Amino acid sequence: MxxxxxxxxxxxxxxxxxxxxxxxxxxxxxxxxxxxxSGKLTVLIGPSGCGKTTIINLIAGYEKPDRGKVLIDGxxxxxxxxxRLVVFQETALFPWLTCYDNVMFGPLATKVMTREEAHExxxxxLEKVGLGDFLYKYPMQLSGGMMRRAELARALIxxxxxxxxxEPFRGLDAMTRELMQEYYLRLxxxxxxxxxxxxxxIEEAIFLADRxxxxxxxxxxxxxxxxxxxxxxxxASVLRSKRYLELKALTLxxxxxxxxxxxxxxxxxxxxxxxxxxx
Amino acid sequence: MANWTTVRRIMSxxxxxxxxxxxxxxxxxxxxxxxxxxxxxxxxxxxLGVIFTEIFRSFVRVLCxxxxxxxxxxxxxxxxxYSRIANYxxxxxxxxxxxxxxxxxxxxxxxxxxxxxxxxxxxxxxGAFFPIVYNTMGGxxxxxxxxxxxxxxxxxxxxxxxxxxxxPAAMPQIFTGMKVAIGITWLMVVAAEMIASKGGLxxxxxxxxxxxxxxxxxxxxxxxGLCGALCSVGIDVxxxxxxxxxxxx
Numbered sequence: 001m002x003x004x005x006x007x008x009x010x011x012x013x014x015x016x017x018x019x020x021x022x023x024x025x026x027x028x029x030x031x032x033x034x035x036x037x038s039g040k041l042t043v044l045i046g047p048s049g050c051g052k053t054t055i056i057n058l059i060a061g062y063e064k065p066d067r068g069k070v071l072i073d074g075x076x077x078x079x080x081x082x083x084r085l086v087v088f089q090e091t092a093l094f095p096w097l098t099c100y101d102n103v104m105f106g107p108l109a110t111k112v113m114t115r116e117e118a119h120e121x122x123x124x125x126l127e128k129v130g131l132g133d134f135l136y137k138y139p140m141q142l143s144g145g146m147m148r149r150a151e152l153a154r155a156l157i158x159x160x161x162x163x164x165x166x167e168p169f170r171g172l173d174a175m176t177r178e179l180m181q182e183y184y185l186r187l188x189x190x191x192x193x194x195x196x197x198x199x200x201x202i203e204e205a206i207f208l209a210d211r212x213x214x215x216x217x218x219x220x221x222x223x224x225x226x227x228x229x230x231x232x233x234x235x236a237s238v239l240r241s242k243r244y245l246e247l248k249a250l251t252l253x254x255x256x257x258x259x260x261x262x263x264x265x266x267x268x269x270x271x272x273x274x275x276x277x278x279x
Numbered sequence: 280m281a282n283w284t285t286v287r288r289i290m291s292x293x294x295x296x297x298x299x300x301x302x303x304x305x306x307x308x309x310x311x312x313x314x315x316x317x318x319x320x321x322x323x324x325x326x327l328g329v330i331f332t333e334i335f336r337s338f339v340r341v342l343c344x345x346x347x348x349x350x351x352x353x354x355x356x357x358x359x360x361y362s363r364i365a366n367y368x369x370x371x372x373x374x375x376x377x378x379x380x381x382x383x384x385x386x387x388x389x390x391x392x393x394x395x396x397x398x399x400x401x402x403x404x405x406g407a408f409f410p411i412v413y414n415t416m417g418g419x420x421x422x423x424x425x426x427x428x429x430x431x432x433x434x435x436x437x438x439x440x441x442x443x444x445x446x447p448a449a450m451p452q453i454f455t456g457m458k459v460a461i462g463i464t465w466l467m468v469v470a471a472e473m474i475a476s477k478g479g480l481x482x483x484x485x486x487x488x489x490x491x492x493x494x495x496x497x498x499x500x501x502x503x504g505l506c507g508a509l510c511s512v513g514i515d516v517x518x519x520x521x522x523x524x525x526x527x528x
Contacts, residue, residue, distance in 0.1 A: 062428050080431040092425040096447040096524045106433040138524040158433065 007073060008161040008194030010036040010059055015068035017054055028054050030219030031068070036162075038073075041188050041195040043205045045255070046215030046223075047262045052198040056166045059196065060086050072162065082110055085155040089167040091147045093139040099126060099150045100135040106158040118157070125153040129183060145176040149183065156187065165197045169204070178236075181207060189233050202255070206247050207234060214254050217262045224254050313494040318501075321494035330483070334506065337468050337479040340396075341510065344403025345464045349457070352408045356415025356456075360449075361441060373412060381406045381467050385474065399471040399479075406467035407460040414456020418449030451525070454518040458511055465507040480506070 017029040028051040036042045044052050057063040058070050061080040070077045072084065086092075093102050100122060107118035126135055129149040139147055148168055155163060165184075169177045181204060188195055188208075199205050205212055212226040228247060230238050238244055296315045303312050313321075355373070358365035381402055388398040422445055430444045472481025484499035519525075 060428075060432060062431075080428065082432060082434055085432055086429070088425055090425075092423075092429045094426060094429075094444070094447070096450070096522070105430075109430075109439065110434040140524060 008036075008038040009073055010162060010194070010196070011069075011071040011074075012055070012058075013069040013071065015058065015065045015070060017051070017058065017063065017065050027219040029065075030221055032221045033068075034213055034222045034225065036194065036196055037211065038194045039192050040210040041197060041208055042211045042213060043209035044196060044198045044213050044215065045200065045202065045205045045251070046220065047217050047255070047258050048200065050215045050218050050220040052215065053166055056086060056164045056196070056198060059162065060084050060164055082106060082158045083161040084164060085158060085160040085162075086164040086166060087148065087151045087155055087168045089170050091139060091144075091151060093147055093151055093154070095139050098136045098138055099131055099142070099153075102139070102150060103154045103157055106154065110158070112158075121157055122153070125157055126150070128187075129153050143176075144172050145180055148172070148180060152184070152187065156191075161194060163193055163195045165195065167198055167200065169199075170201075177204075184208070185234055202248060202251055203239070206230075206244060206251065207239065212247075212251065214251065214258075217258050217265065223258065226251070311493065313497060317494045318497045321492075321498050324495075325498070330502070333478060333480050333483045334502065337465075337472065337481065337503075338506065340399050340403055340468050340472075340479065341461070341464050343400045344405075344467070345407045345461055347400070347404040348407025348411050348460055348464070351404075352411035352460075353415055353453075356412040356453075357419060357441075357446075359412070360416040360419030361445065370416075373409075377409050381463075382470055385471070395475045395477045399468065399475060399477070402471045403464045403467045406463040410459040410463060411453075411456045414459065415449070415453050418452025418456070419445055421452070422448040450518075450522055454514065454522070457518075458514050461510045461514060462507060465503065465510065469503055 012032055012034050015029050015032045016027065018025045018027045044055065046052060054063065058065055059077065061077050061084065094105065097105065103122040103126060104118055107113055108115070123135070126132060129152055131146060131149055131153070134142060134146065139150070142150065169180045172180060185208065197208055206228055209228045212228055213222055214224045214226070215221070216223045226247065230241070230243060300314045300316070303309050303314050355369060359370050359373070384402060384405060388401050392398040392401055426448055427440060427444055430440060435443065468479065469481035472479035473485040476482055480499060480503050484496055484503070487495035487499065
């Protein structure tokens with residue numbers, strides 16, 4: 001049931017991607033195929049090292065697949081573009097620019113709107129993410145959570161077709177993380193854009209997702225895809241609902257299998273999924 | 280109310296002076312070296328006109344050498360760091376010359392440069408060149424790859440990438456290179472002046488050594504150190520203007 005006007009649909013068709021080191025070639029993705037539906041929040045979850053960042057790099061255009069195709073709205077990804085923007089786990093804000101200048105960077109570089117329009121939208125967005133009082137501060141003067149919010153604003157002002165989030169809330173303390181998830185959900189639920197969110201936290205994954213894609217170990221492919229049919233807008237109380245707990249148990253089971261395989265393969269206890277995993 | 284840290288610092292200096300005095304006055308070997316008191320007394324015998332002329336002479340040579348090093352070394356460092364072709368072309372030659380210590384060049388400079396002033400400036404330039412090239416090159420090639428990637432997604436062109444992203448990101452390392460360079464430049468100036476006998480602080484110190492006025496020698500050493508430190512601070516001040524975004528400043 002694919003609408004021909006779909007904006008932001010990403011298709012991975014039999015993608016293989018390997019990384020060369022001096023002695024060996026490690027295959028990270030192996031004939032990996034999946035679809036990220038437009039207008040939905042898809043979450044990618046999987047064991048550590050399973051190529052989640054590689055997938056993000058391939059969609060963003062920073063890497064090219066060795067085999068197979070990465071398609072956006074039917075066309076192969078040619079390179080980096082403001083259609084597909086990334087928010088990284090570690091901040092990629094330009095440290096020599098203020099918050100405001102960081103957010104203005106995209107519009108000024110691409111000249112898609114006038115300076116006045118860009119200025120208005122920048123101020124609006126920064127206020128929306130709660131940084132109205134920090135417009136002219138430098139990234140080094142901000143906390144981790146604030147930097148993520150600034151990066152969100154910096155990406156969103158360009159109205160990208162696909163937003164790629166690579167474990168953006170990792171390393172934040174629990175309270176900040178919860179707040180960030182709420183901020184993010186409000187933004188997503190308002191904009192109806194296409195989002196791909198990568199995480200290794202199961203609770204976060206199910207809380208955010210419309211659709212959950214679970215990866216295998218490397219060489220990775222899709223192990224399982226789940227539709228998360230929890231009601232929107234998502235609020236904290238959903239974490240206590242029966243359906244949520246069912247989904248969580250199911251996800252845990254699937255991931256457990258892969259985690260056991262990983263720890264046997266690598267010879268160390270590679271427990272990457274940190275919510276409630278028992279050996 | 281005395282600040283405890285300041286008190287500790289003063290005490291450290293006093294202890295150093297005390298050890299110095301004891302070593303000189305009460306052991307057999309070092310009795311030729313003046314005591315701190317003698318050096319302090321020499322301070323009052325300084326002819327201000329003379330010393331400031333020599334300081335000025337050295338400073339001019341340092342500045343010329345340093346600025347030349349920057350003018351020539353900075354573009355080379357940027358090219359090697361940013362362009363693979365420039366790297367292949369230029370880096371091997373630079374690497375080959377680098378191990379030769381600046382002082383070893385003195386005989387050759389006499390051949391190549393007609394007057395002593397230009398010989399001295401060449402040596403100071405040489406001292407500044409390598410730290411600038413290597414730190415610029417390093418700073419540029421070590422920019423976190425996610426920054427240019429983000430800029431590419433936002434649609435920046437190749438020139439914009441160099442000026443707006445790579446250079447600002449590499450600034451801290453470039454300034455480190457400049458600080459190291461100015462230190463080595465001072466080193467070179469003093470060495471060259473001691474040999475060349477054409478004025479400057481190095482010459483001044485050497486002259487007082489030949490007439491065995493050692494309090495002046497030590498005073499001169501202190502003044503050289505102070506000038507070097509001032510230059511370093513000067514670069515920090517300029518740096519803090521270019522890098523307002525660093526919390527440290």
